[in-house]
Amino acid sequence: MSQHNPVEPLLLYFxxxxxLKNEEKELVQAKFHHRLYRKRQYVLQEGDVCTHLxxxxxxxxxxxxxxxxxxxxxxxxxxxxxxxxxxxxFHGLKASQLNIDALEDTVTLQITxxxxxxxxxxxxxxxxxxxxxxxxxxxxxxxxxLQNISSTAEDRYKSFIEIYPHLVNRLSQVxxxxxxxIAPESLSRLRNGLSKTAKPKP
Amino acid sequence: MSQHNPVEPLLLYFxxxxxLKNEEKELVQAKFHHRLYRKRQYVLQEGDVCTHLxxxxxxxxxxxxxxxxxxxxxxxxxxxxxxxxxxxxFHGLKASQLNIDALEDTVTLQITxxxxxxxxxxxxxxxxxxxxxxxxxxxxxxxxxLQNISSTAEDRYKSFIEIYPHLVNRLSQVxxxxxxxIAPESLSRLRNGLSKTAKPKP
DNA sequence: ACTATTTCTTGATGCAGCTCATTGGATAAA
DNA sequence: TTTATCCAATGAGCTGCATCAAGAAATAGT
Numbered sequence: 001m002s003q004h005n006p007v008e009p010l011l012l013y014f015x016x017x018x019x020l021k022n023e024e025k026e027l028v029q030a031k032f033h034h035r036l037y038r039k040r041q042y043v044l045q046e047g048d049v050c051t052h053l054x055x056x057x058x059x060x061x062x063x064x065x066x067x068x069x070x071x072x073x074x075x076x077x078x079x080x081x082x083x084x085x086x087x088x089x090f091h092g093l094k095a096s097q098l099n100i101d102a103l104e105d106t107v108t109l110q111i112t113x114x115x116x117x118x119x120x121x122x123x124x125x126x127x128x129x130x131x132x133x134x135x136x137x138x139x140x141x142x143x144x145x146l147q148n149i150s151s152t153a154e155d156r157y158k159s160f161i162e163i164y165p166h167l168v169n170r171l172s173q174v175x176x177x178x179x180x181x182i183a184p185e186s187l188s189r190l191r192n193g194l195s196k197t198a199k200p201k202p
Numbered sequence: 203m204s205q206h207n208p209v210e211p212l213l214l215y216f217x218x219x220x221x222l223k224n225e226e227k228e229l230v231q232a233k234f235h236h237r238l239y240r241k242r243q244y245v246l247q248e249g250d251v252c253t254h255l256x257x258x259x260x261x262x263x264x265x266x267x268x269x270x271x272x273x274x275x276x277x278x279x280x281x282x283x284x285x286x287x288x289x290x291x292f293h294g295l296k297a298s299q300l301n302i303d304a305l306e307d308t309v310t311l312q313i314t315x316x317x318x319x320x321x322x323x324x325x326x327x328x329x330x331x332x333x334x335x336x337x338x339x340x341x342x343x344x345x346x347x348l349q350n351i352s353s354t355a356e357d358r359y360k361s362f363i364e365i366y367p368h369l370v371n372r373l374s375q376v377x378x379x380x381x382x383x384i385a386p387e388s389l390s391r392l393r394n395g396l397s398k399t400a401k402p403k404p
Numbered sequence: 405a406c407t408a409t410t411t412c413t414t415g416a417t418g419c420a421g422c423t424c425a426t427t428g429g430a431t432a433a434a
Numbered sequence: 435t436t437t438a439t440c441c442a443a444t445g446a447g448c449t450g451c452a453t454c455a456a457g458a459a460a461t462a463g464t
Binding site: 065067071073075087088091120124127128130131134135137138139141142143144145146148149150151181 | 275289329333337339343345348352
């Protein structure tokens with residue numbers, strides 16, 4: 001039965017943080033809904049309000065902004081077992097300046113704001129779980145900001161392949177460049193330079 | 203009495219987020235301790251573990267990293283009613299790569315990790331309060347990352363004076379430049395350029 | 405008040421990464 | 435097979451900001 005339960009991956013995820021009681025599991029079961037997005041489909045589009053939290057079960061989403069000159073800047077990739085949302089829009093009920101779309105066909109689990117509030121009031125343990133989640137997300141985000149402020153493009157790329165080895169060959173160069181904050185051409189040259197210094201033996 | 207109570211500003215702060223009961227106020231009273239730092243004094247030094255959370259009552263702290271070439275990169279300023287910590291170090295009990303020090307004589311309220319855990323277990327409301335705090339911090343941090351990835355130095359500076367008008371004249375150009383991620387000379391030129399285009403009338 | 409230190413300004417030069425343009429390969433559609 | 439689309443590689447020139455240097459102005463220390 002649990003094998004065909006689409007919410008199972010999320011229960012495992014929560015349970016890994018803080019063990020859940022049965023009634024808490026049932027609450028998750030009741031409040032989260034799964035949804036499929038096709039490649040290139042929007043999960044959230046600029047101007048809309050982010051109405052639900054997204055947990056990625058399978059596939060890969062990206063959170064990004066298009067600037068005035070039309071350039072894409074990726075804030076975050078979300079593959080298996082990652083969350084991706086515009087929290088500012090979600091909690092403030094404000095129009096989002098960001099987009100989320102699918103880089104691959106993707107299965108998500110979603111919860112609306114009202115259901116999340118219900119979750120918090122009916123089972124205060126989720127206040128703690130989401131506090132811990134937020135702490136971890138904050139720490140990762142701060143690491144990323146630090147990288148961006150203090151490192152060269154080359155260091156940022158090296159750091160990227162260390163932290164996300166599973167994404168390097170899964171994403172196109174264009175996506176990775178938009179994440180690193182450089183032009184795709186620069187990433188191409190950068191890789192070329194690295195592969196030469198890495199094995200100086202022809 | 204409450205006028206001479208050093209924890210009062212924090213009680214007001216928490217109360218503004220979610221109203222506290224008396225026993226919760228007493229818990230805050232018991233677990234937070236105030237401490238004074240003189241200008242230039244370290245609150246946290248690279249290599250040490252971040253052993254307590256810092257809430258600034260008066261004054262101003264900075265959170266920063268020194269890179270390989272000796273350049274300072276400021277992640278965050280914390281003036282009145284702001285928190286500043288290395289959460290990665292605090293929660294992971296790991297040596298910090300960051301520094302925190304005082305830009306002015308500063309009064310803080312601090313809580314240790316053990317006392318914070320006690321706070322959470324004795325009054326679960328604090329799980330919620332800190333969840334909300336973390337959400338707000340995350341949203342601010344994401345805004346900053348976005349700025350950094352997608353904007354020119356000029357736009358970042360304009361945005362800085364909009365978001366932190368009270369800090370612009372309180373901090374030296376060197377500190378602001380280290381926050382924006384540019385050289386102090388560049389900030390000087392940038393300001394010069396702005397003041398010319400702002401009032402083109404001599 | 406005087407000296408020392410820090411802070412700001414301005415100039416000259418260099419470079420990392422951007423932009424624009426071209427080419428070739430790979431995948432997908434007709 | 436042909437045609438269209440997407441992606442990676444590479445060259446040439448440009449630009450925003452860094453770096454180095456030196457002088458002026460403001461602040462702090464004694």
